[in-house]
Amino acid sequence: MTASTPQDIAREAVKRLTARKLPPTPENFQTYYHEVAGTRPLKPFPLENLRQIAQALPDATPAQQRFKTQFGKAVSLHSWEDLEKALTQQIRSQAPTEAPATAPTVTLPAQERERFPPDLLEQMARLVGNALPAVGNDDRKVVELADDLMRYLRLPDQHPPALRKLMADFAFRLSFVAEEQAAIRETLLKLLHAVLDNVRALNPEQPWLQKQLSALIAVAQPPLSIRRLEEAQSRLKDLTRLQLETQEQMLAAQNAMKETLAVFMQRLGETAASSEQYQQRFEHFAHQLERSTSLAEMTPVLQQAIQSARSLALDSQRTGADLGALRQRASRAEAQVAQLRDELQRLSEQASHDALTGALNRKGMTDVLERETSRAQRLGSSLCLALLDLDDFKRLNDRLGHLTGDAALQHLATVAKAALRPHDSLARYGGEEFLIILPDIEPDEALEVVRRVQRELSTQLFLSGSERVLITFSAGVTQLFEHETLAQALERADQAMYAAKRAGKNRVLRA
Numbered sequence: 001m002t003a004s005t006p007q008d009i010a011r012e013a014v015k016r017l018t019a020r021k022l023p024p025t026p027e028n029f030q031t032y033y034h035e036v037a038g039t040r041p042l043k044p045f046p047l048e049n050l051r052q053i054a055q056a057l058p059d060a061t062p063a064q065q066r067f068k069t070q071f072g073k074a075v076s077l078h079s080w081e082d083l084e085k086a087l088t089q090q091i092r093s094q095a096p097t098e099a100p101a102t103a104p105t106v107t108l109p110a111q112e113r114e115r116f117p118p119d120l121l122e123q124m125a126r127l128v129g130n131a132l133p134a135v136g137n138d139d140r141k142v143v144e145l146a147d148d149l150m151r152y153l154r155l156p157d158q159h160p161p162a163l164r165k166l167m168a169d170f171a172f173r174l175s176f177v178a179e180e181q182a183a184i185r186e187t188l189l190k191l192l193h194a195v196l197d198n199v200r201a202l203n204p205e206q207p208w209l210q211k212q213l214s215a216l217i218a219v220a221q222p223p224l225s226i227r228r229l230e231e232a233q234s235r236l237k238d239l240t241r242l243q244l245e246t247q248e249q250m251l252a253a254q255n256a257m258k259e260t261l262a263v264f265m266q267r268l269g270e271t272a273a274s275s276e277q278y279q280q281r282f283e284h285f286a287h288q289l290e291r292s293t294s295l296a297e298m299t300p301v302l303q304q305a306i307q308s309a310r311s312l313a314l315d316s317q318r319t320g321a322d323l324g325a326l327r328q329r330a331s332r333a334e335a336q337v338a339q340l341r342d343e344l345q346r347l348s349e350q351a352s353h354d355a356l357t358g359a360l361n362r363k364g365m366t367d368v369l370e371r372e373t374s375r376a377q378r379l380g381s382s383l384c385l386a387l388l389d390l391d392d393f394k395r396l397n398d399r400l401g402h403l404t405g406d407a408a409l410q411h412l413a414t415v416a417k418a419a420l421r422p423h424d425s426l427a428r429y430g431g432e433e434f435l436i437i438l439p440d441i442e443p444d445e446a447l448e449v450v451r452r453v454q455r456e457l458s459t460q461l462f463l464s465g466s467e468r469v470l471i472t473f474s475a476g477v478t479q480l481f482e483h484e485t486l487a488q489a490l491e492r493a494d495q496a497m498y499a500a501k502r503a504g505k506n507r508v509l510r511a
């Protein structure tokens with residue numbers, strides 16, 4: 001494929017640089033750019049020499065001063081075009097015989113030049129400054145070009161060709177850096193997935209870990225947003241905390257098990273050794289008995305044998321008791337490990353999400369509320385809250401049973417989550433009460449979002465066996481005002497929700 005547009009040429013040049021393992025310095029890039037484009041590289045601008053000439057120019061008369069300024073400006077902008085213009089004008093103005101009667105002046109007065117509105121220039125300078133953090137500070141060149149451009153935009157007077165060149169240089173470099181940043185983000189995300197997949201594959205027998213990892217993988221999906229990343233971060237923190245909390249106890253239980261096994265083995269070894277001793281002793285008695293010829297000879301041997309048999313019986317009774325105790329200890333340790341595993345699973349589910357509905361639990365809700373309130377304050381954006389309470393839920397429980405009631409709560413959470421915007425959060429506030437946290441939204445729009453949830457619930461009916469059950473809720477929506485506490489806003493939402501109940505239920509009111 002032949003590169004035709006400047007972007008294609010630039011991309012191909014970068015590929016060649018990478019293939020030849022060369023650092024992406026401006027010089028290297030320029031060389032390969034020309035190689036791809038089939039053009040000749042420009043000669044470097046002799047800045048120092050021209051600067052010396054500019055300094056040496058006389059400035060005794062106003063005309064000389066004007067020429068000197070114009071020349072100096074052209075040099076600092078590396079503009080051959082401007083230099084050419086300055087020189088030809090100067091020569092013309094100094095050759096009265098050749099110059100027309102109305103020879104143009106060297107520079108036009110500022111008010112006659114093409115001028116940009118100063119507020120537009122300031123906006124452009126801000127735009128450039130604001131774009132920089134998005135591409136990071138890794139590329140020194142783009143920062144330098146941005147500084148040059150911003151400085152130039154803030155000068156009292158601008159020259160269109162110079163401005164065009166500064167903007168083109170900056171835009172070109174910026175596109176290059178932005179592309180690289182996007183590639184870095186994508187690669188980091190792939191890396192994160194690879195790490196998570198790996199941990200999952202290495203721990204197939206840890207259901208709680210599998211569940212947490214799956215949730216993490218689901219969160220870490222493009223398009224990335226800061227909220228998704230924060231959620232992933234908070235889940236990872238939960239995971240680490242849980243592991244640390246339970247790992248110690250788990251290790252203690254496993255060590256107890258190991259010790260028990262060691263003692264068990266030792267006792268078995270001892271039993272084997274003592275039975276060998278008894279066996280030898282009995283063989284010895286048998287020989288003696290074979291050799292004895294009279295009852296008198298046999299009697300002491302038999303007495304010894306009986307004595308040994310008694311000790312053997314006692315020993316094995318004790319060993320049996322010991323082994324029984326050890327067995328009990330082992331099964332106690334085993335039960336403890338199993339219990340810890342269950343506990344881990346339970347804790348893991350309760351970390352920041354409600355186990356029944358998958359909505360945020362109180363802890364998760366507090367974290368999100370903290371994050372969103374400080375973000376709203378920082379950005380001066382509007383944050384709304386909606387408190388939902390299911391209607392006649394007691395009757396549903398009484399009629400269809402508590403388990404069906406649980407399933408209805410799950411249904412509500414699923415439908416609500418799907419109907420909300422990606423950055424809204426659903427939390428289980430109490431038994432059959434939910435809180436929706438709606439960032440960056442005005443109250444009227446928030447009201448509409450909650451009504452959308454209401455509409456979705458009325459179309460996606462809950463199925464109890466073959467019965468289609470309509471679940472409704474009453475809700476109060478409010479905005480969190482500056483300088484008020486969360487509790488105050490929640491109280492207002494609560495009152496609006498009760499007003500909705502009093503007004504006949506299945507409605508959303510604004511506080």
Ligand SMILES: Nc1nc2c(ncn2[C@@H]2O[C@H](COP(=O)(O)OP(=O)(O)OP(=O)(O)O)[C@@H](O)[C@H]2O)c(=O)[nH]1
Nearest residue numbers: 389390391392393394395397402403405406431432
């Ligand atoms: N199945 C189930 N029921 C729950 C759960 N949490 C709370 N409830 C029930 O929700 C019902 C709430 O009843 P009430 O406060 O009287 O409200 P309601 O029947 O919805 O009446 P209104 O709010 O006036 O519409 C109670 O019966 C609770 O037992 C839960 O996790 N599962």
